[in-house]
């Protein structure tokens with residue numbers, strides 16, 4: 001069994017933290033196991049990375065049944081007809097992008113007597129193809145969804161557009177952090193968002209400099 005590049009990634013997380021005056025324990029490393037065999041997922045857990053990210057519910061259901069001791073993160077688009085399984089297995093759903101979806105999550109969570117932790121996916125880039133809520137609708141959406149009893153909004157998630165250089169992702173990450181700050185100032189009494197899920201293999205250090213608390217890493221962790 002090969003060792004994953006965990007040590008190298010952790011060192012890069014540490015130096016991004018040092019550079020920006022943050023503590024490494026503020027950052028959760030999520031091993032993105034999409035399109036990888038169940039063996040890769042169990043390898044990550046065995047080597048101490050217990051947060052696993054999947055973008056398809058069905059793939060996650062299969063891996064979930066074979067791996068214990070992991071926390072599961074849904075990072076891909078969620079269709080309403082997959083919500084039941086998603087609520088059953090995921091600790092955190094990063095990709096809530098409509099009130100309709102949130103209502104269905106709430107409904108299934110009630111049935112399972114679960115409070116489902118979620119992030120609201122924000123479309124920080126103008127690219128047409130991406131899922132997510134427009135930033136200027138973010139505050140309203142968070143307010144509406146926070147009214148659902150069996151959902152707990154932990155924070156926001158975004159995906160930066162494909163870029164030639166990591167630095168090009170910075171404005172999108174900054175925009176997400178600013179939106180979190182605005183929402184927290186606005187809703188000071190009722191709840192506070194703590195989580196920012198942003199940064200992937202090519203740009204996680206920039207994301208950390210801009211306030212990320214969860215980096216979602218596939219290639220840089222598994223491919224040598």
Ligand SMILES: *Cc1c(COP(=O)(O)O)cnc(C)c1O
Pocket residue numbers: 032034055075076159200201202216217218219220
């Ligand atoms: C695939 C994927 C990742 C991981 O991408 P890498 O470039 O392999 O690190 C992170 N987040 C989302 C939403 C993804 O779909």
